[in-house]
Amino acid sequence: MKGECLCGNVKFEIEGEIRNLYQCHCSLCRKATGAAANAATFVQAAAFRWVSGESDIRSYKKPSGFRSDFCSVCGSPVPNSLRDSGMVWIPAGLLDEPVASRISVHLHTKSAAPWEQESAECVRLDGGPESLESLNKLL
Ligand SMILES: [Zn+2]
Numbered sequence: 001m002k003g004e005c006l007c008g009n010v011k012f013e014i015e016g017e018i019r020n021l022y023q024c025h026c027s028l029c030r031k032a033t034g035a036a037a038n039a040a041t042f043v044q045a046a047a048f049r050w051v052s053g054e055s056d057i058r059s060y061k062k063p064s065g066f067r068s069d070f071c072s073v074c075g076s077p078v079p080n081s082l083r084d085s086g087m088v089w090i091p092a093g094l095l096d097e098p099v100a101s102r103i104s105v106h107l108h109t110k111s112a113a114p115w116e117q118e119s120a121e122c123v124r125l126d127g128g129p130e131s132l133e134s135l136n137k138l139l
């Protein structure tokens, strides 16, 4: 299994199958991703290998210990070795190959953003909008 960041600078490989995924809806993961929730999983450190870009990874740590590692070129969150656990945290959006894994756990749903709830009236497009203007009209 291969994965890379938005700019392709940070590349990694995982050997074997990927487990199911979790999404965390807490306010920290929201800020770290800019999205409603992250989607991630863990792999054994022995199954994980950096292919390129490791020296361009920067790390931000809150006093509480919450840590976000990211590509210094494009800002994508990148895998993060969890010290003392023998595991590596994998942001699922970076994976480039189809996986059988599905989201099986939602964390911190009580802190989810109020706007996360999807209404039945949501417009759903198979692809992107024709233009920024047409998207603006839909909002
Ligand atoms: Zn990058």
Ligand SMILES: [Zn+2]
Pocket (backbone or CB within 6 Å): 024, 025, 026, 027, 028, 029, 030, 108
């Ligand atoms: Zn979180």
